[in-house]
Amino acid sequence: MVAEKPSLALSIASFLADRNQMHSRRGQLDVHEFEGRFQGRPAHFKMTSVIGHVLSIDFLPQFQNWETTHPASLFDAGTKKSEANPKAHVCRHLQSEAKGCTHLVLWLDCDREGENICFEVMEHTLAWMQRVPGQQVFRARFSSITAPDIRAAMDKLVQPNENEALAVDARQELDLKVGVAFTRFQTRFFQGRYGNLDARLVSYGPCQTPTLAFCVERSQSIAAFQPQPFWSVRPHASKQGQALDLQWDKGRLFDQEVTQLYQHLVAQAGQLRVASVTEHESRKHRPHGLNTVELLKVASASMGLGPHYAMQIAERLYTSGFISYPRTESSGYPPGFDFSGTLASHRSHPIWGQYVLALLQGGVQPPKGGKDVGDHPPITPACSATEAEVGGGDAWRIYDYVARHFLGSLSADAVSKKTKVVLSAGGESFHAEGVTPLRSGFTAIMPWKATEAAALPPMTEGEALPITSVELHQGKTSPPDYLSESDLIALMEKHGIGTDASIAVHINNICERNYVSIQAGRKVVPTELGNTLVRGYQKIDPELCSPQVRGHVEAQLSLIAAGKAEKGSVVMHTLAQFAHKFRFFVAHIARMDSLFEASFSPLSSSGKPLSKCGKCARYMKLISARPTRLYCPSCEEVLALPQGGTIKLYKGLSCPLDSYELVLFSQAGPDARTFPLCPFCFNHPLEGAHLWGAGAGSKGGMPCTMCPHLGCKHSFLRQGVTPCPECDAGTLVLDPVSAPKWRLDCNRCNFLIYLPLDLHSVRVSRRTCEECDSNLLKLSWKKGSASAIRAGSEDQEACAVCDEDLRKSCDVKHGRSYAVRRGGGRSRGRRGRRGGRGRGRGREDPLMSFRDF
């Protein structure tokens, strides 16, 4: 039996196993075993879980390359599924546990994704199971994680629903192809086109883009807002010394003269006559059960915690056993939820213990209303805990809220008495309202929801009150505010953008992509980039950012799930639609580009001249906005540079291979390295060269310190000294601008050696050490320095490995990766050069000597 997550495997198994009969094997994924009966026969049960989706979809390797793949071809590109989280070894686990089993019961969550995971699990179990006659695969359908529901599901097992699973496969393929095609195209088009555009990635997605559009549309209506002046009549009067706050029944008028007319009429009347005094009871309904979206909204609006962060905290509270599962759509408690038990555990809580006792004494009335989606119960406290136990801080604030919300949902409604007094003067009606709380109910434990008393002075029908003055109040309509995060969550939920588990991720995405920023009061304000993108979609094809498109796709998917349409044809049809939209978008990208031109400075006009182009010999410009790059205006060529440091000219030296002027790259921080590079070579590495900065979003480039060219005097073959004793793969290269603290840096790892401080200058000699084959160093010592005296001369050629005096006065620094290597003495033939310079002699490892430093 397989559940969707480890926690559910445990609870389902314990509902099904006889008490104390369960044996759990701990491992990366726990297995719970017990004896029982299956289909009327004794059986041995094994219950385990996966960790969400087992597989995840991606393009075939040939489409992974941004350079060689046309984004438009992605719509027809082949895809494959591979293990979603290879490190977790879920497939291996399923296969090995399946061995010897005769039957499979699928306990995955009862939603489409869960149905899809059923088939992922089958793929990695069926072929490993023992074949027996009859039905071997079963699906358990449960509507809540409670013992009776789980047992009932076990008694009427069904078949997994392939159509629902296929609908998910279709969604995965559509999301991947549409998202990636647009993302790659946009990124490629805009990146490198504008100097001050700080966007490594200009992403597009069926959820993130409509989410962004909500924020931009609000910002557009703020910008388009025209304030309108309005007027209203405000008579002033008081009773028993208490001023009355009177509202005009006409509200406000947009015509000053007409309002003035009413003002005169009221003023002429001189007094207000009480037309009616009515009272009615007003109820504030206790809250429903707490679901994820509600928790995220409260966290953002009332605690100032962003959704992504709030989810992280909620997850930690869940895994530490303080609250129930935090990803749930349900706001209604399942039938049979143990209210009394959960409540009773809080009876001695230092803060709300008294309140709980009172609730228990009054007899718990199970909450009604809310929606039980059957996924998980609403979020509740899983145990009673104090601030210190929870760990204080934001964790406590979330736990405290969850607990109070739970208690509130079991409490009585709050009741108050509302009094409305209607007064008239000169034919105009005004009213005042007062409120008196009668019963605090749930607001006693959720005090921020409490109604404040605002009593009116006693008034009786027919009574007259003198008017002291009549004000002609002028105001003006004000624009809406930016969307708050909590508004945005509500909009996403309403339009079905994302799920309870992913809403926080999408909001986080548009922040990280620099499309919006979160400002005071957790308002989501679009950036220039966010605004420009959405305005661009609006100009080219507004559907690209409209929330209805997701809905349209969902409707198509539902046809598959309901068995009314075939997956293949829906995918083909929908992909054709998006491919069409994509071609249209590409053809009309100039419309979006013109908006970018207005907001960002084109590359040709930004940046400052730095180094000469090897092709046209004119100066190229250094674009300092990320990603830092060089741009040749006359060749219209963009050359990538290493990131995260500064770029300077390197003594006006040029690359002998292509005539580009060399530049120096310096990282920031202590012991950070500096190395020269040729802008052209960096972007066009020699075959087989190791690259600097590869991975993490960059394909990397070849600086001089990694250049294996035989004929270039800047290559590591000429500037390198000896193999790195630390990383086994790199070479120690002289940093040519490190004076006065001359140093050798490994070109692969962060190992480095400071040469003695009394050096005046250093060069790498063309001669090699007879002992160890390292390149010798041409040392020029400072006059009269200790080293000069020891060497007997100011000029010396010495081997950094074999010359003991030199070695002893060096200072080795190394980074995190440093670990003492045992053994060694392996032959390393990576220098690829006759003479094998820098290679150890026989089995005696020259690197050993470095370890002694």
Next chain:
DNA sequence: GCAAGGTC
């Protein structure tokens, strides 16, 4: 370097 959906 890309999407969105699970889960941790």
